[in-house]
Amino acid sequence: MELNVQDIAAWIEKSNEKMQANKEYLTTLDQEIGDGDHGINMVRGFQEAASKITKQDYTKPADVLKDTAIMLMSKVGGASGPLFGTAFLKLSMTVKGNDTIDFGTFANGLEESVNGIKQRGKATEGEKTLVDVWSKMADYFRREKDFDQDKIAEEAKNAMEQTIDMMATKGRAAYFKERSIGHVDPGSASSFYIFQALAEVIGRRD
Amino acid sequence: MELNVQDIAAWIEKSNEKMQANKEYLTTLDQEIGDGDHGINMVRGFQEAASKITKQDYTKPADVLKDTAIMLMSKVGGASGPLFGTAFLKLSMTVKGNDTIDFGTFANGLEESVNGIKQRGKATEGEKTLVDVWSKMADYFRREKDFDQDKIAEEAKNAMEQTIDMMATKGRAAYFKERSIGHVDPGSASSFYIFQALAEVIGRRD
Amino acid sequence: MKKIINDPNQVVQDMAEGMVAAYPDKLKQLPGTTVIARKDAPVAKKVGIVSGGGSGHEPAHAGYVGKGMLDAAAAGEVFTSPTPDQVFEAIKAVNGGAGVFLVIKNYMGDVLNFEMAAELAEAEGIQVEKVIVNDDVAIDDQSSRRGIAGTVFVHKIAGAKAEQGGSLEEIKAVADKVVENVRSMGMALTPCTVPAAGTPSFQLAENEMEIGIGIHGESGIERKEITTADEIAKELTDKVLHDFEFTGDAAVMVNGLGSTPEMELSIVNKQVQSILAEKGINVYQTFVGEYMTSLEMAGCSVTLLKLDDELKALLNASSHAPAFHG
Amino acid sequence: MKKIINDPNQVVQDMAEGMVAAYPDKLKQLPGTTVIARKDAPVAKKVGIVSGGGSGHEPAHAGYVGKGMLDAAAAGEVFTSPTPDQVFEAIKAVNGGAGVFLVIKNYMGDVLNFEMAAELAEAEGIQVEKVIVNDDVAIDDQSSRRGIAGTVFVHKIAGAKAEQGGSLEEIKAVADKVVENVRSMGMALTPCTVPAAGTPSFQLAENEMEIGIGIHGESGIERKEITTADEIAKELTDKVLHDFEFTGDAAVMVNGLGSTPEMELSIVNKQVQSILAEKGINVYQTFVGEYMTSLEMAGCSVTLLKLDDELKALLNASSHAPAFHG
Ligand SMILES: Nc1ncnc2c1ncn2[C@@H]1O[C@H](COP(=O)(O)OP(=O)(O)O)[C@@H](O)[C@H]1O
Ligand SMILES: Nc1ncnc2c1ncn2[C@@H]1O[C@H](COP(=O)(O)OP(=O)(O)O)[C@@H](O)[C@H]1O
Ligand SMILES: [Mg+2]
Ligand SMILES: [Mg+2]
Ligand SMILES: [Mg+2]
Ligand SMILES: [Mg+2]
Structure with missing residues (x-):
């Protein structure tokens, strides 16, 4: 299976729907170990990305991803904006020129995304940040052969849930040290929604 | 019956006890139609007056009354300080030189007090202020022949209660216009305690 | 009640000391009072401007003490007018020989206590004038209108007039003009x-x-x-x-x-x-x-x-x- | 929630307009942004000082825009860093040819977004330097300490140095000194x-x-x-x-x-x-x-x-x- 430009556009739109639906939940997570704006930030960014994408005609997946990256960087604010923006920008750069994205290319793109996030945020795995979801997903894609709706969603969910027991050492949550343990990392939760949205797009195609 | 210097001192001390005991109630009344400090103000003033009087030896009732007036003026603050101060000062001036105070002299003193309060506060009867209690008590003393514990307390209570149905036109309560109706005037309540204290002193003597 | 205080009965005293501690070159506290005055008060031949009222209105009134504005502010208990003796101390401390001008907010308590202080001062031969600020249009009856934020303009303008050498009458005139407008x-x-x-x-x-x-x-x-x-x-x-x-x-x-x-x-x-x-x-x-x-x-x-x-x-x-x- | 606002999503925009309306001779809002800049920006040959961050810290940061302090402040959503494009607009608006100095509070969001803006500016040939303020001793690890009230001293001192004609390097040096102390x-x-x-x-x-x-x-x-x-x-x-x-x-x-x-x-x-x-x-x-x-x-x-x-x-x-x- 390969993802075409409609699939990628649907991915972003579905991600937006999920952010809207879970805005309050994300904000609650961020109130617990952050400053309570993560839901608001993600909704603002994905709302703008989705509406930009809907308004425009694209021929290449990379262009959808790039516009998403730009909208996230320029609308989210907060730590998560540049990080998610970087993720989509790296993905876009990897698939540049392609009409469709095959599994291997997507896996490469995710690897680039993770590297980009880690570099920008100076964070690594296990620090209770969105790195923990993106990195686990890159690993998973490297191991697998083809897109699988259920497995992608499940893998992302597991990765998100594994942040519960971690102690934050990056981002605002790090200020709480031990007190950060026992909560889902907000950025990991929104990352999970992004991969869940991807899984649903794949499901629609199957 | 005549009131001697011990009676007058006891009056002030008993008034103080009543203010202490009803501080919260007076404050609640003032929260309803004022700024919520009347209990605090009265307690501060009578506390100082009582402790000044206890510490000192007096031979003349007028001196006790004068010190009370000075303490109320210089410790209460707010509208009620100068007004109660004036009341006790006028009383003191009327009985100046006397070793004891007979009923008629006390009645004259109260009349002077009412005039003093009215002049300072530019208020008259029916404006829902402490004038309403002091004026009713002056009337009562003018009508009667001798100190009577029960009647004094009863008369003062009635006067206080009559302020409930009045609409305030002086003091902070006046800002509330019709909304001031239905509440006891705080200054009338504390005036009632002063006369109740007087009644109890008389009762002790009977 | 959640407050950063020590003792509810000490808040005004603590505050006064804390204010002077913040501006030790500009302000002083008059001994035995919670009056805050210009460090250099009394200023010879300048009309002294005194205001004040209950505490709880900070930065009013002590925050407006300084060259070009008030010479002293008397702080009563929270929301309670200062007593006449305190205002009297303020008047005495800022009288540089040209008289003292009082800026009073129109509350019965403030008016009564400031007026009594003015009487005490006049008895000692200090010339006193005053303005009663009643800017609050929430109250229909003009004579019982409260003095609220507009008072700060009176402080500023009366204070400036005094600094420029205005006489008690001139200050009174300009303060009245502010109150009217x-x-x-x-x-x-x-x-x-x-x-x-x-x-x-x-x-x-x-x-x-x-x-x-x-x-x-x-x-x-x-x-x-x-x-x-x-x-x-x-x-x-x-x-x-x-x-x-x-x-x-x-x-x-x-x-x-x-x-x-x-x-x-x-x-x-x-x-x-x-x-x-x-x-x-x-x-x-x-x-x-x-x-x-x-x-x-x-x-x-x-x-x-x-x-x-x-x-x-x-x-x-x-x-x-x-x-x-x- | 009790607030005097119109629309929760418009608070930053409304506030920016209200601020400029209060000081129309001193401040301007950059079109299409919630950046507030000195009315006379860019000041030729002076290093421009830019700060900012999430809104909700008022008077920080726009209240510190003015001669002798900041040249511009970029306001993000409440408690959310401004985005790189906004900070980039601020940088361009205050660049008088001597470069621009960024005062950044040490939050991942602020650091990331300001750094991205700096990259955009450098790509356009504007020289940019920065300081990251981390004065909050509540956090043990010095590198992850937050920037809080001490940031105002950095604004004041870096701003004064720029006003006196300090170079980008001199400003960086004195700002670093403030952060250290x-x-x-x-x-x-x-x-x-x-x-x-x-x-x-x-x-x-x-x-x-x-x-x-x-x-x-x-x-x-x-x-x-x-x-x-x-x-x-x-x-x-x-x-x-x-x-x-x-x-x-x-x-x-x-x-x-x-x-x-x-x-x-x-x-x-x-x-x-x-x-x-x-x-x-x-x-x-x-x-x-x-x-x-x-x-x-x-x-x-x-x-x-x-x-x-x-x-x-x-x-x-x-x-x-x-x-x-x-
Ligand atoms: N240094 C970092 N590296 C990777 N992710 C980070 C880093 N700092 C924060 N994050 C992610 O950002 C999320 C918070 O985003 P958000 O609330 O939108 O921004 P802010 O923390 O600025 O308010 C965190 O839950 C975490 O996943
Ligand atoms: N002009 C006035 N004449 C007579 N009594 C008054 C006048 N104004 C207020 N009072 C009395 O003062 C009482 C309020 O006293 P208090 O709360 O101590 O002072 P303040 O109103 O300054 O806070 C009122 O309940 C009323 O009885
Ligand atoms: Mg957050
Ligand atoms: Mg009161
Ligand atoms: Mg009061
Ligand atoms: Mg934030």
């Missing part, structure tokens, strides 16, 4: 808690606000459902404009009552300015911030002062008071 | 409510306080039972003194987080000053008030800045920013 109207979203009382001054539901509020934590003239900042600004401004014919130049103050974030004051200011522009009133200067508060009450007031050339010049004159820079 | 510690009695969230950022019982609070409505490092102002002042001051050896002269800031009455800040200041006097630290200048807030949070922070002659002169230099007078 200044109007305010306030509202609140929450009550406040007097430290010694320990409980909020009134209760308001989550969707309610009080319109026509004073600065003593009392309820307002009218209780209403909360509305937008634009509508609140409009209601306050319209009431002020309805009461007095503002034409030409004006100074505007959007004053926070204590816990209203400056963000919200700016939002209110935006609408106030657009209403004034629409009416053709020329805003000469705007003040947005906390000038006359009511402890931690949430809410704001809008004040307009009609300006002529004299008032403009005096408003512009320099002030060294910690809370008013001009 | 400034420490803060805060506490809170209540949470605050982000307008778009609508619910308080955390819950605190009537008898609880949070020690080691930031300025984004987050909980602190430690939850404790409320104690007296004196003990609170002591805890904050001791923590600051323990982290850095303050000797000689210092500037002190007792900063209110939003809804703390000035009365309480003065009471805290009284004790802070007496602790410093005891330790033989000479207080050169004190600032008591709301300088770096967290919406309507109740609480305060104590900041100390060790001063040498250069820092004293720059702290003393004149500032025309609406919220900082010097």
Whole structure:
């Protein structure tokens, strides 16, 4: 299976729907170990990305991803904006020129995304940040052969849930040290929604 | 019956006890139609007056009354300080030189007090202020022949209660216009305690 | 009650000491009182300007003590007028021989206690004049209108006039002019808690606000459902404009009552300015911030002062008071 | 949620317009942004100073825009860093040819977004330098310490240096010196409510306080039972003194987080000053008030800045920013 430009556009739109639906939940997570704006930030960014994408005609997946990256960087604010923006920008750069994205290319793109996030945020795995979801997903894609709706969603969910027991050492949550343990990392939760949205797009195609 | 210097001192001390005991109630009344400090103000003033009087030896009732007036003026603050101060000062001036105070002299003193309060506060009867209690008590003393514990307390209570149905036109309560109706005037309540204290002193003597 | 205090009965004393500790070169506390005066008071041959009132209105009144503004501020207990002896000490401390001018807010307590102090001072041969500020248009009857945020303009302008060597009569005249030309109207979203009382001054539901509020934590003239900042600004401004014919130049103050974030004051200011522009009133200067508060009450007031050339010049004159820079 | 606002999604825009409306001669809003800049920006040949961050810290940051302090402040959504494009607009607007200096508070969001903006600016040939302020001693690990009230001293001193014609390198050097010599510690009695969230950022019982609070409505490092102002002042001051050896002269800031009455800040200041006097630290200048807030949070922070002659002169230099007078 390969993802075409409609699939990628649907991915972003579905991600937006999920952010809207879970805005309050994300904000609650961020109130617990952050400053309570993560839901608001993600909704603002994905709302703008989705509406930009809907308004425009694209021929290449990379262009959808790039516009998403730009909208996230320029609308989210907060730590998560540049990080998610970087993720989509790296993905876009990897698939540049392609009409469709095959599994291997997507896996490469995710690897680039993770590297980009880690570099920008100076964070690594296990620090209770969105790195923990993106990195686990890159690993998973490297191991697998083809897109699988259920497995992608499940893998992302597991990765998100594994942040519960971690102690934050990056981002605002790090200020709480031990007190950060026992909560889902907000950025990991929104990352999970992004991969869940991807899984649903794949499901629609199957 | 005549009131001697011990009676007058006891009056002030008993008034103080009543203010202490009803501080919260007076404050609640003032929260309803004022700024919520009347209990605090009265307690501060009578506390100082009582402790000044206890510490000192007096031979003349007028001196006790004068010190009370000075303490109320210089410790209460707010509208009620100068007004109660004036009341006790006028009383003191009327009985100046006397070793004891007979009923008629006390009645004259109260009349002077009412005039003093009215002049300072530019208020008259029916404006829902402490004038309403002091004026009713002056009337009562003018009508009667001798100190009577029960009647004094009863008369003062009635006067206080009559302020409930009045609409305030002086003091902070006046800002509330019709909304001031239905509440006891705080200054009338504390005036009632002063006369109740007087009644109890008389009762002790009977 | 959540407050950063030591003893509810010591808040005014502690505050006075803390204020002087912050500005030891500018301010002094008169011994045995909670009066704060200019460090260099009395200034010879200058009329001394004294104001004050209950505490809880900070930065009023001590924050306005300084060259070009007040010479002394007497602080009473929270929301309670200072007693005559305290005001009398303030008067004596700032009398440089040219007399003393009192700026009194129109509350029975303030008026009575300041007047008694004035009598004591006059008995000692000190010439005293006064103005009673009643800018609050929430009250219909002009004689019982409260003095609220507009008082700060009186402080500023009377203080500037004194600094320029104005006589007691000249200061009285210009202060009267300010009082005639200044109007305010306030509202609140929450009550406040007097430290010694320990409980909020009134209760308001989550969707309610009080319109026509004073600065003593009392309820307002009218209780209403909360509305937008634009509508609140409009209601306050319209009431002020309805009461007095503002034409030409004006100074505007959007004053926070204590816990209203400056963000919200700016939002209110935006609408106030657009209403004034629409009416053709020329805003000469705007003040947005906390000038006359009511402890931690949430809410704001809008004040307009009609300006002529004299008032403009005096408003512009320099002030060294910690809370008013001009 | 009780707030005087119009639309939770419009608060920053409304506020920016309201601020400029208050100081139309001093400030301007860059079109299409919520960046506020000096009216006369760019100032030719002067290094432009840009700061900013999430909104909700008013008067920071736009209140510090003015001659002698910042050239522009970029305001993000409430408690959310401004995006790179906004900061980039600010940088372009204040670049008078001598480069631009960024004062960034040490939050991942601020750092990332400002750095991206710096990259965009450098790509256009604008020279950019920066300082990252991390004065909050509540956090042990120095590299992850937050920037809080001490940032205002960086604004003031970097701004003064730029006004005096300092080069980008000289400004960087003096800003670094401030960051090395400034420490803060805060506490809170209540949470605050982000307008778009609508619910308080955390819950605190009537008898609880949070020690080691930031300025984004987050909980602190430690939850404790409320104690007296004196003990609170002591805890904050001791923590600051323990982290850095303050000797000689210092500037002190007792900063209110939003809804703390000035009365309480003065009471805290009284004790802070007496602790410093005891330790033989000479207080050169004190600032008591709301300088770096967290919406309507109740609480305060104590900041100390060790001063040498250069820092004293720059702290003393004149500032025309609406919220900082010097
Ligand atoms: N250094 C970092 N590296 C990677 N992710 C980070 C880093 N710092 C924060 N994050 C992520 O950002 C999320 C918070 O985003 P958000 O609330 O939008 O921004 P802010 O923390 O600025 O308020 C965290 O839950 C975490 O997943
Ligand atoms: N003009 C007046 N004349 C007589 N009594 C007055 C007047 N104004 C107020 N009072 C009395 O003072 C009382 C309020 O006293 P208090 O709360 O101590 O002072 P304040 O109103 O200054 O807070 C009122 O209940 C009323 O009885
Ligand atoms: Mg956040
Ligand atoms: Mg009262
Ligand atoms: Mg009072
Ligand atoms: Mg944030």
